[in-house]
Amino acid sequence: QVLLGESGGGLVQAGGSLRLSCAASGSTFSSRAMGWFRQAPGKERENVAAINWRGGGIYYADSVKGRFTISRDNAKTLVYLQMNSLKPEDTAVYYCAAGRTDTAGRAESEYDYWGQGTQVTVSS
Numbered sequence: 001q002v003l004l005g006e007s008g009g010g011l012v013q014a015g016g017s018l019r020l021s022c023a024a025s026g027s028t029f030s031s032r033a034m035g036w037f038r039q040a041p042g043k044e045r046e047n048v049a050a051i052n053w054r055g056g057g058i059y060y061a062d063s064v065k066g067r068f069t070i071s072r073d074n075a076k077t078l079v080y081l082q083m084n085s086l087k088p089e090d091t092a093v094y095y096c097a098a099g100r101t102d103t104a105g106r107a108e109s110e111y112d113y114w115g116q117g118t119q120v121t122v123s124s
Contacts, residue, residue, distance in 0.1 A: 033103055097114045
């Protein structure tokens with residue numbers, strides 16, 4: 001089992017930055033891919049970024065490519081999402097998720113543990 005807890009969300013002006021952190025517990029964390037998802041009001045949850053168990057195989061959604069950076073520290077069991085040049089359309093609840101395997105994936109079905117989410121609000 002993997003327990004996940006996100007932090008770092010908040011209110012920021014457009015063009016600003018935030019760094020989300022996801023603290024994980026569980027012996028299998030370092031062997032799992034990790035992903036960040038987000039869900040905006042009235043929209044389906046979407047994959048924003050994913051990273052494989054060793055820190056490679058990184059995927060970004062087109063909407064965040066060049067602005068967001070995913071990384072992980074297996075020794076500290078942490079996953080990060082650095083978000084720069086934030087836009088109002090980035091407003092959403094952001095979730096981290098632990099993958100079923102060591103390979104980064106884009107589909108929700110590839111993840112079996114989820115955090116409770118952290119709100120990110122970007123004002124114009």
